Amino acid sequence: MFDLKGKVVAITGASSGIGEAAARLLATAGAKVVLGARRTDRLEAIVAHIRREGGDADFLTIDVSKRKDLERLVKKAGDRFGRLDVLIGNAGLMPLSPLDQLKVDEWERMIDVNIKGVLYGIAAALPIFRKQGSGHFINISSVAGHRVSPNGAVYAGTKFAVRAISEGLRQEVGNKVRVTVISPGAVESELSSTISDPDVKQQIDDYRKMAIPAEAIASAMAYAIGQPTNVDVNEILIRPTAQPT
C-alpha cells in the first residue's frame, strides 16, 4: 500500500463503483478524501464508514454537469482540509444503444457528464493547482476510449475525448501538475444500470460477468498518486485477465 498521508483528494462519482472504492482505499492509505455525487444518502454512509475506520472524509452533493458544482467541490476540499492535491474525474454513465434508436437525450447526457463533467473539473481545479504550484488530475476513460464497438459509438466518443483532453492538458500544464488517465475494462459497478434497451443491457451484463473488483482501479490511483512528484504516470489500461477485447 502506498503512503498517501496528508494528500487531499476530491473524487467525483464517489457514491458507487470505482469512485466509492477509490474513496475507501485512498482514505485507508492516509489521504483526506472529499466525495462528490448526486446520491446524498450513499455519500453519507460511505463517509461515515471511512470515519469509523479512522479516516478523514467529507462529501458534497454535486451534479458534475453543472460547472458551479465542481467549483463547490474543490472549494469544499480547501475549506475542509486546506488544499487540493488530486482531483479524480470519475463520474460517468454508459447508456449504450445503437445509433439507429436515436436516443438523443442519452447522447447528450453522456456528453454532459462524461466530457463536460471532466472539463468543469479541470476548470475548477487548474487555477488552484497553479496557485499551489502542484496538483494532480486523474481522469477515468475506458477501454472504450481506445476502441469502438457497436452500440458504443457515443460512449466511446466521450471516452476518446477524455483521453484527448487529458493528453492536451498534460502537454500544456508543464512540470508542476501531473495528469493521469486510467482506462478500465469490465469492472464491478452499477455502470450498466443506465442502459435503457433491455436487449443491449442483457448482452452487456452477460459480457461483464468476468468483471474485476473496483479496488483494482482504486489501487492504480494509489500507485499514480504515490509516485514522487517528478514522476507522472500518464496512462494505465486495466482489463480483467479474461477480457478478450
Ligand code: NDP
Ligand atoms: P457506477 O455507475 O457505479 O458509478 C458512476 C458514478 O458516477 C456514481 O457515483 C454516480 O453517482 C456518478 N454520477 C453519474 N452521473 C453523475 C452526475 N451527473 N453528477 C455527479 N455524479 C454522477 O459506475 P462505475 O464506477 O463503473 O463508473 C465510474 C467511471 O468508470 C465512469 O466514468 C465509467 O465510464 C468508467 N468506467 C467504468 C467501467 C466499468 O466496467 N465499471 C469500465 C470503463 C470505464 P450518483 O448517481 O450518485 O450521482
